[in-house]
Amino acid sequence: MPHRTVQHDEVETVKVPDRLRDLCEAYDQTREDMVPGTARTRKMTAIFEEMKTQAPLAQASLREFKVHESAGFRLAAIAILQVFPSKDDLKWLAKCLDPNVEKPFVGYHAAVALAQAVRSLSMSDCSLLHSEVARALALAKLNPDDPPRIQTLEYALKELAVKCSTKKGQRDGDPDHLSNRRRIAER
Known part of the structure; x- marks a missing residue:
């Protein structure tokens, strides 16, 4: 699976699977574009469930995700911790x-x-x-x-x-x- 490099001021460079990066961005975009309600919650839940399928590939990125400014990346950290407490x-x-x-x-x-x-x-x-x-x-x-x-x-x-x-x-x-x-x- 292809990876892109993600950098953060406080954390060393890590590789993030493209699919997970896309899911993090999709979560942030969904929060921004959709009005609060059942449809938005349903879509965000589907994104989160897909994040959990990516957890085994992303464990090394946990530290980076926890401090990321994007709520989508922090949600990905939570997905990893649901799968790997x-x-x-x-x-x-x-x-x-x-x-x-x-x-x-x-x-x-x-x-x-x-x-x-x-x-x-x-x-x-x-x-x-x-x-x-x-x-x-x-x-x-x-x-x-x-x-x-x-x-x-x-x-x-x-x-x-x-x-x-x-x-x-x-x-x-x-x-x-x-x-x-x-x-x-x-x-």
Whole structure:
């Protein structure tokens, strides 16, 4: 697949697949040209889904995309993180829920990426996951007129509670775990 070189002042030069560059530009153009509504959301969603198919080819560009001035490139970073969750990028994803930083469409997909991280990352990351998903939820609530972002994050916190509560009972030497064992043995 042909590549073009993309440069940014703060980041070294990286190769971006032409198809992904086109999708980033198509997202930006769609936001600019279409009036808000169902048709625009549907088109932006189709672009985002196609971005996810390009994620394996674009992982090396993640750092560049995260700091890009174009919302389309930042959305591509989120697409990569939905496909390949990374604990190193949780803080950045949470920040994307700030309505003063990103538009609701980008924020929603950042919320989905955080929910995917909850499902995919190790139980040893529970503390970091909890703090960043909770921070993202607080930021999402700054725009109460967009319930899908809020609901996605609330559900992610519920999933995280289940995932991380299992961890507590499985640790050797955990007093709750030992007392449960004793109760079972006494029956």
